[in-house]
Amino acid sequence: MELKEQLNLDKLPKHVAIIMDGNGRWAKEKGKLRVFGHNQGVESVRQAVEAAVEIGIPFLTLYAFSTENWKRPKLEVTALMEILVNAINKETKTLMKNGVRLNTIGDIELLPSSCSRLLLKAIEKTSSNTNCTLTLALSYSSRQEIVEATKHITQRVLDGELKIEEVDEALFANNLETAGIPDPELMIRTSGEQRISNFLLWQLAYSELYFVDKLWPDFNKQDFYEAIIAYQKRERRFGLTSEQLS
Template identity: 50%
Template sequence: MISRLWAKFSKSSPRPAAQPQSGNVPKHVAVIMDGNGRWAKDRGLPRIAGHHSGMKAVKRITMAADRLGVEYLTLYAFSTENWKRPKDEVDFLMKLPQQFLEIEIDDLMEKNVQVRVMGHREDLPSFTIKALDEAMSKTANNTGLVLTFALNYGSRKEMLEAIKEIAADVQEGRLTCDQIDDHVMSSHLLTRDLPDPDLLIRTSGELRLSNFMLWQLAYSEMWFTDVYWPEFSETHFEEAVQEYQRRARRYGGL
């Protein structure tokens, strides 16, 4: 019963089109881009066609976030668990950053967007790393929207590595146990240079976090929609921001 109510009130519902208020725009929006494969299957297409169409949604939502005044946009592009997928699909996914950035880098530069990547680089193909490094280098001095791709990212691995680093600091005398707090933990995470997300969006109707930013999302507002990622539009994004603006964030207080 609780899960049905949660789904009812968390998913998007039809509302008259309207622009979000100019104030109280979420500073950091994180997105779990889900449903590419199911979108393709519904159309009798191979899964990679869904991923290709999903790449177009990345451009749409980046531009929409920039237009609304969002400062940070973090997109869950590939998880540490996604390696379990068929090899041909994984190979295609590894080529997408290169394709996307080659096509869109000029527009990203024009919009003053800074590209970043967070995740575990050691398992990524060299051509993927090269494309990402070139984009990060080219946009490093941009001062607008920070667009972060979470690629080969897994929150549990991230936290375990942070805990190991903190333990080493304690063992080597750089830190005491009493000094370990939220700030110390956050400073050892891959998101150390990002504020915690204000709003999490997940597409495709799934209602879970899927090992994404488990520490950072502790007090984030969450918004779910049945819409598959390739169909996710500027209007859907605006609806999510409007819903965020209707909520009161109390962080455990009154």
């Protein structure tokens, strides 16, 4: 039986988040520059998006570029931005075909103007699509996101728009960049590393974490399905006991 046929379509996560790790190591293993790995990683993005659409997962978030990544060598950062521009140019038609709405979180004002302009154009063009929302975390820092949400809420309290007693988890979540998007039930990280690297710190509070040894350029639909199957075998208790759930 194929992996896809083993999925329980009534027990799919509504939101899957992925830390796409290992492009550089993949290239190094093949004696290539790191940029070669980033280029190859675009195909894995396509595989993950297609897999999500095919089985009916409505939200997919990919950690594409962190604020810490700006510290990488300038040549690599420039190449990454060019890859992003080319990918947006090439893939917008595919997103439209598959009914995928493009979204972004992070400080995209830090991106080169050519990149942010194309990104915003693609977001606008795909805005009416409803099959899946693909969120790219670009120039993203979860700690910074939390700080900015705190500042915004604090200012509203100081301005008299909010009472301190009104500040709760729901209000805080609605001031994050992911407002309106359900928290991920499953977070996948490739390359064998087992950490969340400043990614969706608030949103991942009760997510199932799935770590796979494959480097991102080797990740494909079958790996995506394996992660979903592993998720479906887990008992999600949210602080309760097994007996309480049953």
